[in-house]
Amino acid sequence: YVRAYKQSKRHYGARAIVNAGLSVLLDHNSHVQEVFFAFGGMSGAVVRAPNAENFIAGKKWGDENVLKQLIQVLYEEFQLSFSVTGGMATYRKTLIVGFITKFWYDVTKSANIAELSPDIENSIGEIKRGVSKGSQTIGRPEKGNKIVGKPISHASAMKQATGEAIYVDDIPRIEAIEQNSYFPTTPQLAREDVEKGFEEADYIFEGEARSGAQEHFYLETNASLVIPKEDDEFEVHSGCQNPTSPQERIADVLGIAANKVTSRVKRVGGAFGGKETKSLYVSTALAVSAWQLRKPVRCMLDRDEDIIMTGQRHPFLGRWKVGLTKDRKILAYDLKLYLNGGGTTDYTIVVAQVSLLATDGCYYIPNVRFIGYPCKTNIISTTVFRGFGQLKQYSFLK
Incomplete structure (x- = not known):
């Protein structure tokens, strides 16, 4: 049997x-x-x-x-x-x-x-369950004040379904803006005179746009193997997207010449930007262990550890002002762009710069002023994600 x-x-x-x-x-x-x-x-x-x-x-x-x-x-x-x-x-x-x-x-x-x-x-025997099903009758005559049985939508259902609902992790910490908690570099991009453009505009609109964080969730979590060789040389196997980074950082940490570290990347295992810098958390720590033990050391993060340690795509807050003529041409566009960089800069400044370059998209707008504010907050530093900076600004522009 x-x-x-x-x-x-x-x-x-x-x-x-x-x-x-x-x-x-x-x-x-x-x-x-x-x-x-x-x-x-x-x-x-x-x-x-x-x-x-x-x-x-x-x-x-x-x-x-x-x-x-x-x-x-x-x-x-x-x-x-x-x-x-x-x-x-x-x-x-x-x-x-x-x-x-x-x-x-x-x-x-x-x-x-x-x-x-x-x-x-x-x-x-095997317990077999049929397909779940149910029914709801809409449009019954309302009788009395009873709520039970009436087709009343959830108070926030529409915002959740359309993506308008704002969650804590989706937005930059407003405290950072209120307290001017920014990294030193504030990239800016301008053309002509935006204030004059607004004076000449027939219509002016102002508003805010937001976009949330996003987890990379690559196939293989961050993993590395560090093998000590003779004469303080090390061979490093990792999934880093930038093979030079482990070589340089491990040399810095151990206080040895970079040519004593051989960095090998056979397969990245999925990354989408998440292993540009974040894989260094693992490889540099293993290098210190291999230096002390003089034995090969390997580590692969569990999924929950990887998500906690490595950061996500930058959440953005855009406060915009746009001026139009009567024939619906955009005459002026002013944008203050706040992005949550976390506790260290990582690639935040680069992401801010790319964002500003992508802000007007395929349109020619004669008067523009774009300012990026990389916010310094108390979360793990955010990092690059495929299409970083550009996708958010295209959606803001639309």
């Missing part, structure tokens, strides 16, 4: 939390002749349960006391710490017990070893 089981967070298209491949060969008296218990999700690879297999060998299948002892052996065999990758140590052990129990009764029924209670028999 052979069965396979899987438990995941979703029924389809999801990785298993724990899965199992179980088989047993019984003789004509229902004694176990051969058994295999294999589990995924209990270690870094698929693992067998040799203690449980040895225990059950020769025992009678269908004996409730044997099942209870088998479960105890499994509990003792799989000792997962609470710090296990992926977590849920207790839940995973519970899943193993559930799989074995289900397999036990499934084989008991299939081999006609014993009669099962209706509750146990119902739990053996």
Whole structure:
């Protein structure tokens, strides 16, 4: 008898939390002749349960006391710490017990070893769920003051659906603007006289536009391997988008010449700008460890660690003023552009400069004044993201 089981967070298209491949060969008296218990999700690879297999060998299948002892052996065999990758140590052990129990009764029924209670028999097969469905009737006559049953939209649903809803992480810290907390460089771009343009305009409009942060979420998180060589030389393997950076920064940190550091990038593993500078967090730290230990050191960040440490696309706030003529031509455009750079500059100044260059897009506007304010705030420094600076300004211009 052979069965396979899987438990995941979703029924389809999801990785298993724990899965199992179980088989047993019984003789004509229902004694176990051969058994295999294999589990995924209990270690870094698929693992067998040799203690449980040895225990059950020769025992009678269908004996409730044997099942209870088998479960105890499994509990003792799989000792997962609470710090296990992926977590849920207790839940995973519970899943193993559930799989074995289900397999036990499934084989008991299939081999006609014993009669099962209706509750146990119902739990053996796969529980199939139909497609979820529902209905709502719109336009019923309103009777009385009762709210229940009336088709009333959520107060903020429209803003959430259109993207107008403002969340804390989506915008620059207003405190930075109020307290003039900016990095020293304030890039500016101007043409002709914007104030004169407004004087000549027939219509003037003012407003604000915002765009939020964005996580890079590359396929492979930041990872690096540093190998010490002879004469204080080091070989560095990383996914950095700029192979020169690890060479220069590691040389700086260790106080050695740059030509003693060989930087190798075979595959980036996805980056989108997120590994221009942020990969240095890992490679420089490993270089110090390799220097002290004189042994190769490797590290790959978990996804949550990578997201916490590496920063995102810059959130922007644009305060704009535009003047138009009666024939709808843009005569003047004034923009104050605030971008949340976090605690250090990283690429923030470059992003601000590129943003200003892209601000008027494909249009010729005779009078413009664009000023970028790189805000210094108390979050991890933000960084470049594919199309940095340009995409935000095109949307602001539209």
